[in-house]
Amino acid sequence: MRVYPQHAAFKQIPRSTEKCPSRTVTPLARSRRLAPVHVGIFLVAWAWLGAARAQEGRPTLYVFLQLDVKPSVLEQTLQKQLPGMAVTVFGRFRDFQDVVATKRPDAILAIPPLLDLDHTKPTLQGAKGGKEWEAYVLVSAGGSTQPTSLSGKTVGVVDLLGHDGTQAFAVSLLKTSDIKVKRVAKIEDLLPLLEFSAADAIVLPGAVVKRLTERTRLPLAVREIPGARVGLPAVAVLKPTIRDTVVRSLQGLDAETKNMLGIDNWSAR
Amino acid sequence: MLHASKRLTCLGLAAVLSACATTGEGGGHTEVVAPVVDPPSRPDAPLLLLAMPPSADFQDVRRAIVTEVKKNFNISTFMVTAGTTPADLAQAIARTTPACLVLMNNATVALYREYQNTHRNDKMPPAVVVMTSFLEELRGSLKNTTGIAYEVPGVTAFVDLRSVIRAPVRRVGVVYRPRFRAFIDRQKKLAAREQIDLVAAEVGKEVDGQGLRAALHTLLVNEKVDVLWMLNDNELIKNAQFLDDTWRAEISGARVPLVVGVPNLVDPRTPLGSFAVVPDHEALGLQTANLIFDLEESGWHADEHDVELPLSVKTVADLKQLRDTFGLKEDALRHIDRALE
Numbered sequence: 050m051r052v053y054p055q056h057a058a059f060k061q062i063p064r065s066t067e068k069c070p071s072r073t074v075t076p077l078a079r080s081r082r083l084a085p086v087h088v089g090i091f092l093v094a095w096a097w098l099g100a101a102r103a104q105e106g107r108p109t110l111y112v113f114l115q116l117d118v119k120p121s122v123l124e125q126t127l128q129k130q131l132p133g134m135a136v137t138v139f140g141r142f143r144d145f146q147d148v149v150a151t152k153r154p155d156a157i158l159a160i161p162p163l164l165d166l167d168h169t170k171p172t173l174q175g176a177k178g179g180k181e182w183e184a185y186v187l188v189s190a191g192g193s194t195q196p197t198s199l200s201g202k203t204v205g206v207v208d209l210l211g212h213d214g215t216q217a218f219a220v221s222l223l224k225t226s227d228i229k230v231k232r233v234a235k236i237e238d239l240l241p242l243l244e245f246s247a248a249d250a251i252v253l254p255g256a257v258v259k260r261l262t263e264r265t266r267l268p269l270a271v272r273e274i275p276g277a278r279v280g281l282p283a284v285a286v287l288k289p290t291i292r293d294t295v296v297r298s299l300q301g302l303d304a305e306t307k308n309m310l311g312i313d314n315w316s317a318r
Numbered sequence: 319m320l321h322a323s324k325r326l327t328c329l330g331l332a333a334v335l336s337a338c339a340t341t342g343e344g345g346g347h348t349e350v351v352a353p354v355v356d357p358p359s360r361p362d363a364p365l366l367l368l369a370m371p372p373s374a375d376f377q378d379v380r381r382a383i384v385t386e387v388k389k390n391f392n393i394s395t396f397m398v399t400a401g402t403t404p405a406d407l408a409q410a411i412a413r414t415t416p417a418c419l420v421l422m423n424n425a426t427v428a429l430y431r432e433y434q435n436t437h438r439n440d441k442m443p444p445a446v447v448v449m450t451s452f453l454e455e456l457r458g459s460l461k462n463t464t465g466i467a468y469e470v471p472g473v474t475a476f477v478d479l480r481s482v483i484r485a486p487v488r489r490v491g492v493v494y495r496p497r498f499r500a501f502i503d504r505q506k507k508l509a510a511r512e513q514i515d516l517v518a519a520e521v522g523k524e525v526d527g528q529g530l531r532a533a534l535h536t537l538l539v540n541e542k543v544d545v546l547w548m549l550n551d552n553e554l555i556k557n558a559q560f561l562d563d564t565w566r567a568e569i570s571g572a573r574v575p576l577v578v579g580v581p582n583l584v585d586p587r588t589p590l591g592s593f594a595v596v597p598d599h600e601a602l603g604l605q606t607a608n609l610i611f612d613l614e615e616s617g618w619h620a621d622e623h624d625v626e627l628p629l630s631v632k633t634v635a636d637l638k639q640l641r642d643t644f645g646l647k648e649d650a651l652r653h654i655d656r657a658l659e
Contacts, residue, residue, distance in 0.1 A: 117652070118652040118653075119653065119655060122651065141600060141601070143385045143604075208604065233601070234600070235630060237653070241471075241474060244473060244474075244512065245508070245629075263481070264480070266513040267511060267512065
């Protein structure tokens with residue numbers, strides 16, 4: 050998981066001005082004094098190597114989902130629920146794509162259009178309320194009225210499939226190519242598009258509209274996009290020998306975690 | 319535990335301030351990281367010339383830009399250091415004949431401005447400026463240039479704070495100097511869209527502790543603001559002792575969250591900032607790439623493209639302070655990038 054980048058300016062500077070009493074230290078005395086430090090370093094290194102080996106031995110699950118929860122929180126939650134797997138959650142499509150291309154994971158958890166892009170078939174398909182898809186909606190600022198036509202309009206959408214893929218995804222959902230698509234990195238970045246009038250409307254899964262309306266005081270107009278159905282999160286197992294392990298582990302997720310994923314059940318394929 | 323002022327000195331506040339959005343450096347790490355390697359060039363692809371300092375934050379943005387555009391553009395990265403001259407930049411532009419320039423930080427923009435001044439009769443390539451303070455104001459002195467402002471809009475911070483705490487976020491107080499007036503006016507309009515009143519108190523060009531305390535006192539006591547917003551302005555922060563004597567002195571006991579623009583002012587061990595909101599550099603790279611694609615589609619008329627506001631941020635919260643004093647919403651932890659306690 051990527052650690053939040055600290056502003057350089059805030060890095061601790063060495064406290065070189067602190068006064069230390071000076072005294073002569075013989076090499077022997079120094080080595081005796083440092084012995085516990087060496088042991089400590091050895092133990093830490095041993096533990097680290099052990100943890101790394103344990104991580105190596107577990108099947109890897111890469112996750113890329115645009116949910117209304119920070120990737121670090123999702124990763125922590127999934128890792129806790131799936132101790133037998135090494136879980137990595139990606140916050141951005143490009144990070145996910147680059148890593149998948151170089152380090153083939155054992156399994157991927159993503160929405161079906163992303164699995165299609167990678168020519169992989171779902172082993173487990175998520176469902177909610179008996180449906181394996183969710184409706185996407187169009188949201189604009191300005192109350193109950195929405196633009197009658199999207200022709201020539203700018204529409205914000207989360208970057209799910211890269212530059213060309215996301216453009217095609219939005220065009221297929223909205224059934225018009227005469228739109229300008231503005232990609233954002235994360236689902237919470239869609240709201241600023243409306244706040245700054247940088248987009249005429251945004252497209253997002255219906256399930257996250259509640260959170261959006263709780264966050265903002267902008268008067269929003271929300272309408273379901275006819276036929277805009279996108280598959281719910283699904284799991285593709287890329288290493289057949291661990292299929293059963295992955296399926297069993299994912300099916301064992303608790304209700305809260307499934308809810309976080311936007312599903313309430315899995316169906317095996 | 320060290321006294322707050324000593325601790326902040328350890329954090330290198332002087333360096334902090336030099337990197338804030340008002341210093342002319344536009345932020346960025348001070349340590350130099352490994353040299354960059356541009357992707358292999360392809361024949362016939364247009365070229366982007368990235369002029370930037372070598373430090374880490376800039377490289378985060380570069381990496382995201384390169385990842386996004388490498389299928390469509392060749393990339394040439396020109397590292398700007400303290401010793402770089404306008405002639406060096408001119409050489410790089412002449413050598414690469416870029417379809418578009420990407421300029422990162424104020425020092426790089428200053429070099430480019432000199433380049434434009436000495437090549438008045440030449441047709442300027444379009445330029446996209448990022449990680450530079452006061453871009454709206456700078457833009458007037460540059461031809462065929464647009465970009466993305468570096469300062470996080472107040473409204474983004476206020477809405478993020480409102481979404482995690484139970485206490486009201488209706489009136490936000492801010493102290494500013496006259497040079498920030500236009501910026502504050504824009505912030506007021508944006509905040510109003512989210513039904514938040516930005517209550518601004520102007521202080522003089524040079525800020526003394528007494529004047530700042532008086533302004534803060536007015537906001538807290540007379541204006542009864544719900545939240546305070548600390549701008550990234552050297553004059554308002556100065557040094558650790560100044561922070562102790564002004565901000566900390568006025569805020570203690572006020573039970574008002576302080577929104578800051580730098581993460582290291584949020585530290586539960588020496589509480590001051592409650593909530594920091596800072597640019598998300600990788601997402602800024604994506605936004606920059608989108609802007610480049612937009613410009614390409616519209617014939618590279620950068621001067622016809624408004625300066626954009628940054629869309630993506632990261633949040634750092636003093637969880638103890640927020641929970642104990644302002645109440646956390648049930649799912650708050652899901653929406654904070656870095657929670658400290």
